Amino acid sequence: xxxxxxxxxxxxxxxxxxxxxxxxxxxxxxxxxxxxxxxxxxxxxxxxxxxxxxxxxxxxxxxxxxxxxxxxxxxxxxxxxxxxxxxxxxxxxxxxxxxxxxxxxxxxxxxxxxxxxxxxxxxxxxxxxxxxxxxxxxxxxxxxxxxxxxxxxxxxxxxxxxxxxxxxxxxxxxxxxxxxxxxxxxxxxxxxxxxxxxxxxxxxxxxxxxxxxxxxxxxxxxxxxxxxxx
Numbered sequence: 001x002x003x004x005x006x007x008x009x010x011x012x013x014x015x016x017x018x019x020x021x022x023x024x025x026x027x028x029x030x031x032x033x034x035x036x037x038x039x040x041x042x043x044x045x046x047x048x049x050x051x052x053x054x055x056x057x058x059x060x061x062x063x064x065x066x067x068x069x070x071x072x073x074x075x076x077x078x079x080x081x082x083x084x085x086x087x088x089x090x091x092x093x094x095x096x097x098x099x100x101x102x103x104x105x106x107x108x109x110x111x112x113x114x115x116x117x118x119x120x121x122x123x124x125x126x127x128x129x130x131x132x133x134x135x136x137x138x139x140x141x142x143x144x145x146x147x148x149x150x151x152x153x154x155x156x157x158x159x160x161x162x163x164x165x166x167x168x169x170x171x172x173x174x175x176x177x178x179x180x181x182x183x184x185x186x187x188x189x190x191x192x193x194x195x196x197x198x199x200x201x202x203x204x205x206x207x208x209x210x211x212x213x214x215x216x217x218x219x220x221x222x223x224x225x226x227x228x229x230x
Contacts, residue, residue: 036106043103046096059085 045051062085066076076084 039099039102
């Protein structure tokens, strides 16, 4: 029963139109930005030496007039302890405090936004620094496997030395070949020369020897003895 009653009350509530809310005749909705800028300008002016100087001049003129002027012309006499001036300064202080608070609140909001942006910027800088650090580390690892300038120079120097050694050997071989060619031409002219000797450089060259030479005859005798034993 209670559930059914609640459903009926809910249906009646949904079906009943709401009463129109009465709006105030005069609505004062100042622009927060414009009002805040005005309060900041007033607060900044009140914190300057010019405001203090003008305020001092105003109070001095006020006090001097109401003290030295004839009593008929005084609007805030000294006998009443400058009541009007006291009320004006109190009114100014009562308005200055909220204006300063509003300006301080706007400044705090700006500082909060700037601090958030600074944190975001610092976070981005940290991420970029970490990325660059990783890239530099990877480049160092890669450069370890790349030939450096000194290494290439050393390899080129070794190759040049090897080429010079090969060239020197070729020149020696060409010299020996020319010497052998000259000896072979000499042997072709003299048929009695048929033995080889060793050159001072260590290579075997053809030597011109006659058959009447004792050394040649001794060699022939040794060869004949070897043949008989065979």
